[in-house]
Amino acid sequence: MDRATVLPVLGTLTVELVVPLGLICALTYCTTLYRYHLDVRNTPGRQGESPTARAPPLIPYAIPGLGSTLTFSNQTVGKFWTWLRVQAEHYRQDAFSIMLAGKRTHFIFSEDGLSAVFKSRQLSHAELDRQLAVNVLEMSKGDSFRAFPDRTDEKEKITTERLHSDHLLSSAAVNSLTGKFMETFQAELDGDASLAGGLDINLYDWLWQRVFRASTSALCGTTLLEMYPDFDVDYRILEDNLLGLLFGTPRLFARQAYRARDACVEKLEKWLQVGYQHPVKEGEDPAWTPDFGARIMRRRHDLYQQRQLGIHGQAGWDLILSNATPAAGWLLLHILSPTSAPDFRPRVMQELHSCKCSDGSVDIPALTRLPLLNSAFHEVLRLYVDLLVVRQVDNSVALGTHYVRKGEQIMAPTWMTHRNAAFFDRPEVFDPERFLTTDPETGKLGYSATGLGAKYFPFGGGHYMCPGRVFAKQEVLGTIAVLLLNFDITFTNFVKHSKGGWTAAGTNDFPPIRPGFAGNQVVGIEGDMRVHVKRHRR
Numbered sequence: 001m002d003r004a005t006v007l008p009v010l011g012t013l014t015v016e017l018v019v020p021l022g023l024i025c026a027l028t029y030c031t032t033l034y035r036y037h038l039d040v041r042n043t044p045g046r047q048g049e050s051p052t053a054r055a056p057p058l059i060p061y062a063i064p065g066l067g068s069t070l071t072f073s074n075q076t077v078g079k080f081w082t083w084l085r086v087q088a089e090h091y092r093q094d095a096f097s098i099m100l101a102g103k104r105t106h107f108i109f110s111e112d113g114l115s116a117v118f119k120s121r122q123l124s125h126a127e128l129d130r131q132l133a134v135n136v137l138e139m140s141k142g143d144s145f146r147a148f149p150d151r152t153d154e155k156e157k158i159t160t161e162r163l164h165s166d167h168l169l170s171s172a173a174v175n176s177l178t179g180k181f182m183e184t185f186q187a188e189l190d191g192d193a194s195l196a197g198g199l200d201i202n203l204y205d206w207l208w209q210r211v212f213r214a215s216t217s218a219l220c221g222t223t224l225l226e227m228y229p230d231f232d233v234d235y236r237i238l239e240d241n242l243l244g245l246l247f248g249t250p251r252l253f254a255r256q257a258y259r260a261r262d263a264c265v266e267k268l269e270k271w272l273q274v275g276y277q278h279p280v281k282e283g284e285d286p287a288w289t290p291d292f293g294a295r296i297m298r299r300r301h302d303l304y305q306q307r308q309l310g311i312h313g314q315a316g317w318d319l320i321l322s323n324a325t326p327a328a329g330w331l332l333l334h335i336l337s338p339t340s341a342p343d344f345r346p347r348v349m350q351e352l353h354s355c356k357c358s359d360g361s362v363d364i365p366a367l368t369r370l371p372l373l374n375s376a377f378h379e380v381l382r383l384y385v386d387l388l389v390v391r392q393v394d395n396s397v398a399l400g401t402h403y404v405r406k407g408e409q410i411m412a413p414t415w416m417t418h419r420n421a422a423f424f425d426r427p428e429v430f431d432p433e434r435f436l437t438t439d440p441e442t443g444k445l446g447y448s449a450t451g452l453g454a455k456y457f458p459f460g461g462g463h464y465m466c467p468g469r470v471f472a473k474q475e476v477l478g479t480i481a482v483l484l485l486n487f488d489i490t491f492t493n494f495v496k497h498s499k500g501g502w503t504a505a506g507t508n509d510f511p512p513i514r515p516g517f518a519g520n521q522v523v524g525i526e527g528d529m530r531v532h533v534k535r536h537r538r
Contacts, residue, residue, distance in 0.1 A: 025062040032060040040091040053398035055405075056095035056106050059087075067099025073247070075515040077386060077523050081415040088416075095402050105409040108402055109416035111423075114454030116399035117412055118462030123391035125464055126150050133316065136245045138265045143313030158303045164467035167296035171470075175364050176287050177218060177294050178474040182362060185214035185482050189535075195487070198534035202495060202502060203336075204329040204525055208236065211325045211479055219322060221293035223274065228267045234260040239323065240524070243517035261319075268315035272301075324472045326522040328479040330380045333529050334430055335480070336491050339510050344432055347372050352481055362481045364474060375447040376432035377476060381458035381522075383430055387414040388519030389460045413519070414457060423455040492530040502528070 039057035061067045074080055084096060084107065094110030108117055117123065126148050133144035152159050167173045188210050189195065212232045213225060225231060238245075241257035251258045275291040285295065292298050297318075304314040335345050351373050355366035368374065389412040396405045404410060419427040424434070437446045449456060459466040466472075483489065494505040511527030 024064065028064050029060055029062040032058060036060045040093060053401050053403040055403050056097045056108070057091070057093060058097045058099070058104070061099055065102050067102070069099075069101050072098060072100060072518060075517060077513045077516055077518070077520070078415060078419075080518055081386075081413060081419075085416060085420075100409070103407075103409050104405075105411055106402065106404055107411050107413060107416070108399065109413060109420075110400065110402075111417075111454045112400040113402050114412050114417070114457070114461070116402075117389070117391065117410055118454065118457075120391075120397060120399060120462075122393065122395045122397040123410060124150070124394050125391055127392045128390050132246060133313075135248055136242060136261070137313075137316030137319050138261060139313045139316045140310070143309050143316070146307045146309055147313065147317060156306060158299065158306055160303065163296065163299050163303060167294075167299060168467045168471060171365075173296070174470045174474060177296070177471055178364050178478055180288055180294065181214055181218040181475055182364075182478045182482055184217045185211065185479065186486070188214050189482070189486070195533060195535045198532055200492065200530065200532050202528040203332065203489075203531045203533075204325075204528045207329060207332070207479075207483075208325050211328060211475075212236070212323055215322050215324070215475060217293070218288075219293050220271075220297055220318075221275075221288070221290045223291050224268075224271045227271055227274070231264070231267055234263045234267075235321070235323075238264055238319070243520050247517070264319055265312065265315045268318045269311055272311060272314055272318070275301075322468055322471060322475060324475045324479075324522075326524060327377075327380055327384070327472070328476045329525055330384050330522075331377060331476060332480060332483065333511065333525070334376065334380070334432065335484070336489060336529065336531065337510055338491060338507050340430075340432075344372075344376075348376070348480075349484060352485055355481070356485055362478065362485070364478070367477050367481055368474060370477075371436055371445045371447045372432060373477060373480065375435035377473065378435045378447070378449045378456075378458075379430060379432055382418045382424070382434070382456060383428075384513070384523050385414050385418065385458040385521060386516075386519060386523050387458060387460065387521055388412070389414075389457065389464075390519075411519075412457070412461075415518075417455055417457070420455070423452075486536055488532075488534045488536065490532045492532060494527060495530050496527040504530070 036057055036059065039055075059068055061071075063070075072080055087096065088094065088109070095106060095108045095113055097104055097106045099105070108114060129148035130141075130144040133139040133147055134141060139147065152161070167177075192199075209232050212235065216231070217225060237256060237260035241254060241260075244254050245257055245261065249257075278291045280286065280289060280298065288294055289298075292301065300317075301314070304317065309317070334340055335348055351370040352362075352367075355363045355370065357363055389410075391410040391412075393404045393406055393408045393410060396403070399410075417423060421427050435447045435449050437448045438444070439446060454461065459469040459472075491507075493507060494509045494511060495502045496505045496509070496511070497503075505527065509527075511525050511529070514524030514526035516524055
């Protein structure tokens, strides 16, 4: 068949395919649009719904199966939520649904609805944990079910709940872990001789590696980074692409992310094999060892053995490390920024000096009580956390006025509540004093993030609240304390990325949020702050 014959045939086939697909998409959109307008006008809900609770309106879409996946995947952080907020105000709704990769997914952002989500026993997250295990942590499906079962075996000697209660929520255990982090972070900085004479740096880019290395050494011991000094390079690539992996982006379109993930797991697997050759002596239980770090890591490894995870699955689970650097970065940038109130930094420094001990160390319990610093930390979480609390619906249930069915999915977005003008005054503005309180009897200044209910949940809520929240907070505050109490840091200018690398920006060009998928926890920093840093004389 010659070219003159082939072209008309191909054209005919194209028309025959495109026209039916176009008609299907148009019909799907018209049908879902019609249903949407019926739902937002409070017409009767689906069969089987409670008379007082209805399914949230389903956002119209055109592509069957895919639904609103492409719209939701927009990487301009906050764009989808801003659009959804406009819809909510226009139609007076406090929840919506979308079809997300074939599954009906409900976004609930009313205070009553969120409270019901956090309290409900008909919701779980084991299925999402297993998706994380397979897609991000590179576990086999078998190991994912052993690591994250639907129900915990009551006969288990070690459970994740007990592990977290004893080692991540216990004040003594967390203070010990934070103390080790601050000691390691200080040693990391002391080892840099260039800081004595002063150094010009891009602050956040410089900070990330040092905090990550200190945090990893405090948790995992020093052997891991001695074996693999470049572990932080792979981990940062993985962290920046975590949601893409979670959503199942094909390897073809995320080769760098998959290479970094695979390298991290391989290195952790070899580290585990070395560590198991040097067990702690029977009868001893030190708070920290060079091979496996903090006691919680050794207990975690005992749990792996109990659940019969393979060494590859164990290495994958150990990819869940603490790295609170983005939150520390945002807080530090605001403290040092010329765009902040002139008295903000001096007041923070006054607080920090009050918790400095005579030997130069920092009183950790006192650090966690500093009013302005802690208020500013919670304001960072309010403004820069884009968290999605995701739950699987195990049984059809009414969540306040929202009816959801078995097999569907719930997402509770912090962005919709933390930036709601009905909940917070001037929600787009960073206000370090937002969470300050004054004792009416003594006039003493304090801070509080309690009593806000479902208006504020940067660490999730209910039965599955983030167990590492206490350490994450202390890690951020400890980072700030070590840096500001030991170094003179002078602002030079803001910088931004360009094709040729970094270029200077104006003194009022505070870095914006870096593009990323919705639900990327603490959002990234697009740009940096150029500073001169010099160690204090001792």
